[in-house]
Amino acid sequence: MKQKGWxxxxxxxxxxxIMTACGQNKNTAGQKSNNNxxxxxxxxxxxxxxxxxTTEEIVVKHQLxxxxxxKNPQKVVVFDYGALxxxxxxxxxxxxxxxxxxxxxxxxxxxSKYENVGSLKEADFEKVNALNPDLIIISGRLQDSYxxxxxxxxxxxxxxxxxxxxxxxxENVETLGRIFGKEQEAEQELAALDSKIKALxxxxxxxxxxxxxxxxxxxKISAFGAGSRFGIIHDVFGFKxxxxxxxxxxxxxxxxxxxxxxxxxxxxxxVDRSAVVAGEGEAAPAKQVIENDLVxxxxxxxxxxxxxxxxxxxxxxxxxxxxxxxxxxxxESSL
Numbered sequence: 001m002k003q004k005g006w007x008x009x010x011x012x013x014x015x016x017x018i019m020t021a022c023g024q025n026k027n028t029a030g031q032k033s034n035n036n037x038x039x040x041x042x043x044x045x046x047x048x049x050x051x052x053x054t055t056e057e058i059v060v061k062h063q064l065x066x067x068x069x070x071k072n073p074q075k076v077v078v079f080d081y082g083a084l085x086x087x088x089x090x091x092x093x094x095x096x097x098x099x100x101x102x103x104x105x106x107x108x109x110x111x112s113k114y115e116n117v118g119s120l121k122e123a124d125f126e127k128v129n130a131l132n133p134d135l136i137i138i139s140g141r142l143q144d145s146y147x148x149x150x151x152x153x154x155x156x157x158x159x160x161x162x163x164x165x166x167x168x169x170x171e172n173v174e175t176l177g178r179i180f181g182k183e184q185e186a187e188q189e190l191a192a193l194d195s196k197i198k199a200l201x202x203x204x205x206x207x208x209x210x211x212x213x214x215x216x217x218x219x220k221i222s223a224f225g226a227g228s229r230f231g232i233i234h235d236v237f238g239f240k241x242x243x244x245x246x247x248x249x250x251x252x253x254x255x256x257x258x259x260x261x262x263x264x265x266x267x268x269x270x271v272d273r274s275a276v277v278a279g280e281g282e283a284a285p286a287k288q289v290i291e292n293d294l295v296x297x298x299x300x301x302x303x304x305x306x307x308x309x310x311x312x313x314x315x316x317x318x319x320x321x322x323x324x325x326x327x328x329x330x331x332e333s334s335l
Contacts, residue, residue, distance in 0.1 A: 060156055064146045067154040073134030077117055080139035083158050085320025090182040096131050103312035160319040163227040189321050200332050204238035211239035212265035215252050216286040217273040222252030257294040268300035269307050276311045307334040
């Protein structure tokens with residue numbers, strides 16, 4: 001009987017230990033389950049915030065409409081060399097460009113790794129569509145194609161308002177900086193340009209000199225005044241117009257060499273369009289056309305102030321960070 005009592009007591013102790021262990025395992029499992037639940041809840045809470053950060057939408061209003069763009073678009077097609085210039089300076093890669101008449105300083109975009117999407121005036125819609133771009137950038141030369149391009153991808157019309165040159169230029173640069181997360185770099189570049197512009201403007205206005213700007217094209221010339229595509233020479237750099245009544249038009253006011261002699265500018269700035277659009281040997285160099293017997297009577301000729309501006313910057317890619325810096329340098333050197 002005594003042995004039977006010890007047996008029963010032993011069994012009770014064993015059962016008690018088993019029940020205690022099961023309770024501890026259950027608690028541990030419950031804690032793990034709670035921890036896993038907490039981790040999953042935290043991940044679920046973080047997911048929307050992370051998703052929002054990677055899909056931030058930027059709205060860009062422009063003259064032709066409004067574009068809704070995901071920040072840092074990966075595939076970008078650019079039909080404006082000024083915008084391409086700025087993106088290149090900011091270190092932004094693009095997928096497609098028109099490879100006709102690419103300015104020499106942007107020559108790397110002639111590489112086959114960049115899709116040739118047409119010309120500055122005519123888009124190859126099939127190639128653009130095949131790229132499946134996230135963003136398309138155009139300017140005035142492709143204005144009429146905006147609606148069709150905008151059906152392929154969000155399209156920004158990034159034209160330079162020459163009547164309000166610097167404000168328009170800065171807005172374009174800041175917009176590109178915002179789209180691609182390059183705000184700080186854009187501000188630094190703009191601040192550096194502002195400093196150089198002020199120095200040049202002070203020097204020009206102190207000289208009191210006037211200027212005439214002409215575009216040479218296949219033996220003919222047209223004049224551009226304040227507020228025109230080349231009016232930055234007057235409006236921003238500070239040269240007085242030799243003629244304050246030049247009509248504002250995209251292609252300038254057609255003038256004669258007698259007109260140039262009559263206006264007798266202190267500086268004559270020449271943009272040779274033929275040098276960048278005509279085939280090799282198709283047009284005489286602007287110098288041969290400009291420096292005739294009539295023009296030789298002007299102060300500009302007599303004082304060695306006929307300045308041949310690089311049409312790659314002034315005609316093909318005006319409005320870019322690098323092109324504007326080069327334009328500044330050219331005019332400064334002429335002084």
